[in-house]
Amino acid sequence: MVTIEESGSRARTRQAIVQAAIEVLARNPAASLGEIATAAHVGRTTLHRYFAERSDLLAGVAAEGVARLNQATGRARLDEGRGAEALHRLCTEYFDLGDLLSLIFAEPQLVSDPAWSTQVCDDDFHAMVARGHADGSIDPALPATWLESVLWSQLYAGWSYLAEHDVSRHEVLGLVTRTIAGAVAPRS
Amino acid sequence: MVTIEESGSRARTRQAIVQAAIEVLARNPAASLGEIATAAHVGRTTLHRYFAERSDLLAGVAAEGVARLNQATGRARLDEGRGAEALHRLCTEYFDLGDLLSLIFAEPQLVSDPAWSTQVCDDDFHAMVARGHADGSIDPALPATWLESVLWSQLYAGWSYLAEHDVSRHEVLGLVTRTIAGAVAPRS
DNA sequence: CCGCAATGGAACACCACTGTTCCACTACGG
DNA sequence: CCGTAGTGGAACAGTGGTGTTCCATTGCGG
Numbered sequence: 001m002v003t004i005e006e007s008g009s010r011a012r013t014r015q016a017i018v019q020a021a022i023e024v025l026a027r028n029p030a031a032s033l034g035e036i037a038t039a040a041h042v043g044r045t046t047l048h049r050y051f052a053e054r055s056d057l058l059a060g061v062a063a064e065g066v067a068r069l070n071q072a073t074g075r076a077r078l079d080e081g082r083g084a085e086a087l088h089r090l091c092t093e094y095f096d097l098g099d100l101l102s103l104i105f106a107e108p109q110l111v112s113d114p115a116w117s118t119q120v121c122d123d124d125f126h127a128m129v130a131r132g133h134a135d136g137s138i139d140p141a142l143p144a145t146w147l148e149s150v151l152w153s154q155l156y157a158g159w160s161y162l163a164e165h166d167v168s169r170h171e172v173l174g175l176v177t178r179t180i181a182g183a184v185a186p187r188s
Numbered sequence: 189m190v191t192i193e194e195s196g197s198r199a200r201t202r203q204a205i206v207q208a209a210i211e212v213l214a215r216n217p218a219a220s221l222g223e224i225a226t227a228a229h230v231g232r233t234t235l236h237r238y239f240a241e242r243s244d245l246l247a248g249v250a251a252e253g254v255a256r257l258n259q260a261t262g263r264a265r266l267d268e269g270r271g272a273e274a275l276h277r278l279c280t281e282y283f284d285l286g287d288l289l290s291l292i293f294a295e296p297q298l299v300s301d302p303a304w305s306t307q308v309c310d311d312d313f314h315a316m317v318a319r320g321h322a323d324g325s326i327d328p329a330l331p332a333t334w335l336e337s338v339l340w341s342q343l344y345a346g347w348s349y350l351a352e353h354d355v356s357r358h359e360v361l362g363l364v365t366r367t368i369a370g371a372v373a374p375r376s
Numbered sequence: 377c378c379g380c381a382a383t384g385g386a387a388c389a390c391c392a393c394t395g396t397t398c399c400a401c402t403a404c405g406g
Numbered sequence: 407c408c409g410t411a412g413t414g415g416a417a418c419a420g421t422g423g424t425g426t427t428c429c430a431t432t433g434c435g436g
Contacts, residue, residue: 009412030218032393043414048395105293139370145353146363153345157337165333175334182327183371197382220423231384236425383432394421402413 014050016040018064021057026102033057062113065100069121072097078124083132084184087151088177090128094155095173105156132184139186147184154180202238204228206252209245214290221245250301253288260285266312271320272372275339276365278316282343283361293344320372327374335372342368 006014020040024031033054037047051057076090094101104111129147132138138147158176162169208228212219221242225235239245264278282289292299317335320326326335346364350357 007411013412033395034393044394045396045415046413049413053395054393139366141366142363146349146367149345149349150342150367153341153348154338156344157341160341161334161337175330178327178329179334179338179371182373182375183367185370187370188376195381201382221425222423232424233385233426234383237383241425242423378436379434380436381432381434383430385430386428388425388427390424390426392421392423394419396418396420398415398417400413400415402411404409404411406408406410 010050013042013046014060017042017047017050017057018060021061022064022099022103025061026099026106029103029106058107058110059113059115061103062110062115065104065110066115066118068097068100069094073121073124078128082135082137083128083130084137084181086128087132087138087147087184088181090125091151091155091177091180092173094151095158095176098159101155101159104152136186138184142184150183151180154183198238201230201234202248205230205235205238205245206248209249210252210287210291213249214287214294217291217294246295246298247301247303249291250298250303253292253298254303254306256285256288257282261312266316270323270325271316271318272325272369274316275320275326275335275372276369278313279339279343279365279368280361282339283346283364286347289343289347292340324374326372330372338371339368342371 017036017040020042021036024036024039028035033047034044036057037044040047047057051060072093073090076086076093078086078090080086081089110116125148126144129138129144133140142150154176158172161167161175162172205224205228208230209224212224212227216223221235222232224245225232228235235245239248260281261278264274264281266274266278268274269277298304313336314332317326317332321328330338342364346360349355349363350360
């Protein structure tokens with residue numbers, strides 16, 4: 001991916017800026033570059049040294065997002081077990097993405113970034129849902145594309161619930177998975 | 189609410205501006221006042237004549253939003269029938285709010301507007317869920333505050349699904365209600 | 377037809393953010 | 407100890423949105 005090697009120092013600074021951008025933009029998508037630089041404990045000049053324009057920074061954030069998302073998808077092992085079980089694993093892994101989830105909802109046009117098309121998830125996700133339809137663990141009336149929307153919206157619901165109410169991360173994850181499990185279960 | 193009566197003409201213009209603001213801001217919360225004025229078929233000067241500052245316009249939008257939300261809540265008759273049935277009615281009514289749903293998600297700080305506290309929903313909603321817990325139509329493991337988050341996130345999922353996929357409004361409403369019904373149903 | 381309400385356009389100062397340049401400072405390896 | 411990589415601050419012009427003022431135009435009721 002990276003064509004030119006960077007020194008350890010530069011790589012660390014670059015990473016700190018991207019991480020700060022994710023955190024700040026998640027809370028306020030209209031945040032100025034100055035705010036992001038401050039959050040990264042870096043001068044605005046330095047930020048511009050790594051990302052000449054705002055759009056360059058957003059591209060860097062998108063790339064980092066795709067990488068984390070792909071890692072999480074891999075850990076979920078979508079091709080193992082019954083469909084609903086794999087979905088449960090995916091939900092748990094994505095839930096741990098934290099700030100990144102908020103950012104994806106706050107900056108929807110970030111998903112339309114070219115780098116996003118390199119995402120691993122979509123095909124495997126559809127295969128997983130098809131398996132769930134076949135093995136009777138997922139309601140056949142709910143298409144894969146819809147379940148994708150449901151998954152993301154529930155993750156968002158979980159994180160906003162965490163922010164607004166005084167509950168533990170673990171409890172919220174329990175609510176999210178229980179809700180999704182019920183939603184996808186075939187009707188009796 | 190309105191202390192000074194306005195002429196029919198002024199009331200109409202004011203309403204057109206608020207409506208245009210809802211539509212434009214729903215798509216792009218960072219839209220300029222010029223864009224909103226254009227969408228309302230009104231000069232920017234006229235817009236400033238009705239809403240001196242941007243914050244005044246946002247307050248007007250918030251007030252309109254609360255009004256529509258309260259009307260929808262009223263139509264749902266939360267105090268009738270079993271808990272899950274009332275929730276289904278509420279879901280259907282809110283789904284028809286359309287643009288306003290997108291706006292509420294795009295401008296979360298709009299919900300923190302002072303006018304929002306005059307909302308009808310919260311108490312009735314909690315009573316409805318409590319009734320559902322008692323009559324066995326809603327999973328007792330899911331608290332009312334969480335179901336509130338679930339309802340809103342599913343409405344958002346429905347509208348974004350409608351925007352991204354080629355499906356009818358009616359079909360999407362079916363998916364949303366089926367998903368919520370499954371999510372809140374007590375486990376077997 | 378007059379007068380007023382309502383409007384739109386042009387022009388203006390103001391402000392925050394952006395992107396850039398230049399210079400000074402620090403740390404670290406050879 | 408010197409040179410270089412990495413950094414931060416100050417200053418600058420450019421840009422786009424904001425809020426305001428002023429004036430011309432339209433339309434409608436008396």
